[in-house]
């Protein structure tokens with residue numbers, strides 16, 4: 001394994017997607033989803049991407065930089081990346097970063113990556129859990145003109161390139177890509193390691209770099225080529241027919257009979 | 266504006282024309298008719314004359330073929346570049362991809378190359394009669410909300426969730442033109458290589474094709490419980506599915522995952538056992554013809570989409586259910 005490599009991980013802050021459906025209030029007027037009683041978290045696949053970087057760092061000395069963009073970011077949420085082992089945290093914060101579409105998000109993140117300058121591997125999640133766009137990763141690779149591999153379940157950095165296991169519907173494929181490359185990571189890679197109280201305390205005062213739109217020289221004055229016309233909650237018009245009975249035995253039998261009468265089995 | 270014309274469908278091949286392609290051609294035909302333009306399709310590969318000829322019977326006016334040994338198996342670099350060239354030549358107004366392994370990789374890259382925008386995972390598409398633009402409906406926040414987008418840059422590119430559109434039927438009387446699109450692929454543009462492909466699919470009926478699916482969730486509690494799920498699915502001649510936690514925990518292979526980031530299924534019967542019904546799971550199974558949910562929590566979200574519900578511990582319910590089904594056989 002090669003030493004001294006630079007890995008950049010893009011992490012988006014989102015409302016906890018594991019919250020119950022009632023926690024996602026859809027405001028059709030403002031066309032926004034308003035999280036109710038759920039905390040901000042790192043988007044789950046981005047945690048997997050960070051874990052991929054840390055596993056590489058476990059094997060060989062390298063520097064892991066975490067990059068997150070938003071209008072206002074919750075520092076404790078993103079500081080967690082330092083507590084689990086990332087070396088540097090760069091926040092891109094600006095009012096103009098609110099609600100950017102994937103195209104402009106990729107442009108903004110790419111200019112931050114160019115500003116960092118040296119990178120051997122860029123990692124993103126396969127998709128963010130809020131708008132589920134699934135395109136910022138490949139977008140960055142196109143802008144930086146580096147190869148990309150999507151849907152990784154394993155990422156290994158070798159002397160002469162990156163070896164990626166890419167999830168397929170019926171298994172996986174092993175892909176070799178040169179350095180630098182961009183890889184998008186899927187949950188099959190495994191969960192992000194835990195940070196203990198000690199680690200969290202240790203990074204409490206670690207400096208964080210913050211950059212704004214003008215630092216990045218991105219022009220975000222015309223970003224509405226794709227418009228959100230409508231946002232509404234899903235409606236289920238089904239009525240569930242609950243199977244009743246004295247005990248589990250009776251209910252089990254009743255269910256079998258019901259499906260039989262309906263000719264589904 | 267008028268220089269962009271036609272609806273282009275990206276054809277996927279897995280030995281034969283993939284099911285998603287027929288779904289795209291059906292919705293593509295409707296969009297093309299609504300706009301009064303041609304339906305075009307493109308197929309990439311090596312030695313694919315047979316596929317190209319067959320595509321004609323599924324409704325496109327023109328089939329573009331890019332046949333090159335370098336396209337024998339999917340490569341993102343090569344495919345993005347040849348599609349970019351084809352789009353520059355044809356200027357399609359709309360491009361449709363499937364939300365598949367290939368579509369997920371290729372559509373984002375092509376959209377960035379063409380400096381346009383993309384909406385992934387659409388479940389409904391229609392033409393706005395006033396603007397003639399494509400109205401693109403997609404679930405967001407894991408299915409907790411639905412968004413309708415419109416894109417003012419051309420081409421308008423979308424990927425379509427599988428099984429949300431009905432497939433177009435084969436018709437031998439259809440006529441279409443097969444056109445070879447000649448383009449040189451410089452080997453040097455291909456930067457990534459596939460070293461090996463590993464199949465992990467369980468034996469038996471494929472999840473996507475199964476008529477009956479029995480799925481287990483975190484509520485199953487462990488690998489032992491999955492043996493009961495297996496037994497039930499065998500008895501019914503179906504396939505085993507799962508929500509994400511059992512796959513992540515290793516109780517079930519990850520190829521069994523149903524949902525937003527797993528497989529999309531629409532069997533005649535879907536039995537969900539110990540699954541709470543998170544929106545991301547519903548995304549993969551809510552269109553099943555009949556849904557049975559077994560869950561010990563009467564307030565579980567899964568009951569919102571279920572036709573039949575059983576409130577109780579699956580460990581108590583399943584034995585009687587399985588026994589009675591056996592007797593009814």
Ligand SMILES: Cc1cc2nc3c(=O)[nH]c(=O)nc-3n(C[C@H](O)[C@H](O)[C@H](O)COP(=O)(O)OP(=O)(O)OC[C@H]3O[C@@H](n4cnc5c(N)ncnc54)[C@H](O)[C@@H]3O)c2cc1C
Nearest residue numbers: 482483484508509524525526527539540541545546561579
């Ligand atoms: C971006 C993103 C993508 C995702 N993609 C997917 C996806 O593709 N597919 C997917 O499934 N999930 C997906 N998830 C995860 C999803 O949000 C949920 O976490 C997951 O679906 C929950 O699985 P579950 O219902 O099995 O577990 P839980 O939510 O933990 O539910 C377990 C259920 O079992 C019941 N139960 C417990 N014991 C018993 C018993 N003995 N008998 C009967 N019932 C019992 C409980 O009442 C509970 O309702 C995704 C998440 C994100 C953020």
Ligand SMILES: Nc1ncnc2c1ncn2[C@@H]1O[C@H](COP(=O)(O)O)[C@@H](O)[C@H]1O
Nearest residue numbers: 010011069124125127128133134135136
């Ligand atoms: N605002 C953001 N800040 C940092 N990374 C982001 C941001 N938006 C998207 N990404 C990265 O791009 C991936 C795909 O996002 P998306 O295309 O929006 O689904 C995410 O999993 C992140 O890794």
